[in-house]
Amino acid sequence: MTTAHTSHSAIETDVVVIGAGAVGMFQVFQLGLQGLHSHVIDALPHLGGQCAQLYPDKPIYDIPGIKACSGAELVERLREQMAPFAPTLHLGQQVQTLAQDEEGNWLLSTSTGTQLRAKAVVIAAGVGSFVPKTLKVDGIETLVGTSVHYHPATLAALPLQGQHVLVHGGDELAVQAAIDALAHAPASVTLMHRRDVFAAPDALLAQLQAHRAADRIHVLVAQPQSLQAQGSALTGIEVMLADGSLHAVPAQQWLVYQGISPKLGPVADWGLELVKKQLPVDTGTFVTEAPGIYAVGDINIYPGKRKLLLCGFHEATLAGFSIAEYLTDKPVLLQYTTTSTRLHALLGVDHSTGK
C-alpha cells in the first residue's frame, strides 16, 4: 500500500464503509451495535447495490425468517434497521484512492473530492461500483462532461437551450429524458435507439407518442458510428441506420442512457492482494492482509465462500466485533439485542417493552 499525506480538510471518523449494498447496510447496523458511527460511500445515488439495481422487483426466498421479499423490500428493511445509527451517507461518489497516512490511519478520496480519514475501513464493494456503461466511439472521452453526459442525474444543470439534443437509449430513463429535455427550449430533440421499441410504462409511451406525432421528438432507429466536434464541442454524429446506410445527425448535447453495470474499478488499484478479483480475508475477523482494512460480502474470498446475502450478513457481524476490538484494543463481550439494556439504548428502544 502507498503512503498518503493527511489532508487537513479530511473528515475524521472511526469507520468508513465502502459500498451501500445490502451487506454494507447491515455492516452499518452491526457497527452501530458496537457503538460505532459509520460513514458510507457508494457510486450509486441510492442505497441497495445489486438488490436495488439488478432485481428490485424479484423475490428472494432465503433470508432467514422472511418467507419471501423483493430486492427493493429488503433494502427498505435494511434502511429502517440501520436508521437508529444515523450513518453519514456519501452517495453518487466513487472511492478512488485508499492509502495509509504517516500515523497508520486510512485516507480515502472520492470522485467528487470528499476526503475521509478513518481508523478502520470496511470494503463492501460487491462486484464493483455501479457505473454507467460508456460508448466506444473515437474521440468521445474528451467530450464527456461538456457535450456527452452518461446518465445525468438531472437535466437542470445541462446547457440544452437552443441545442440539438440527442438522447440515446431505449429504457424508461431515456424516454423520460427526451420528454424532459423539451422543457429546456432545445433546437431539437432526437431519441435514438437500435430498435423502435422502448421499455417504459404505458403512460410514458403515450406521452412519447404524442410528442412524436407533433414532431417535437424525432425517433431515430440507428447506432452511432463516429462523431464530429470542434474542440470540446460536439457538432454532430454519424449513425448507421437499420438498412446499413450512413446518415449525419446534428447533435450538440448527447445524453447517453445505455444502462448501469458493476465494474471492479479502483478497488484493484489499492495495493491489496486480489484473488479472482476478490479480497482474501481471515474468516474469524474478515480483516484483509492490511490491518484496519476489512472486506465483507461479494468482494471477499475465503475457502467455501458463497456469494449469498446470508453469508455477507454473517461476515458483517463478525467484522463488527473485530473492528470494535481493533479500535479499543479490548475484548468485546457478546450481548443479545433481546436482553441487553446497553444495546436497547443504542437502538433507541424502550428496554422494558423492547419497542
Ligand SMILES: Cc1cc2nc3c(=O)[nH]c(=O)nc-3n(C[C@H](O)[C@H](O)[C@H](O)COP(=O)(O)OP(=O)(O)OC[C@H]3O[C@@H](n4cnc5c(N)ncnc54)[C@H](O)[C@@H]3O)c2cc1C
Ligand atoms: C439477479 C440476482 C439475484 C440474486 N438473488 C439472491 C438470492 O435469492 N439470495 C441471496 O442470498 N443472494 C442473491 N443474490 C446475490 C446477492 O444479491 C449478493 O450476494 C449481494 O447483493 C451482495 O451484496 P454486497 O453488499 O456485498 O454487494 P453489492 O450489492 O454489489 O453492493 C456493493 C456496492 O458497492 C459499491 N461500490 C463498489 N466499489 C465502489 C467504490 N470504489 N466506490 C463507491 N462505491 C463502490 C457499488 O456501487 C455497490 O452499490 C442475487 C444476485 C443477483 C444478481
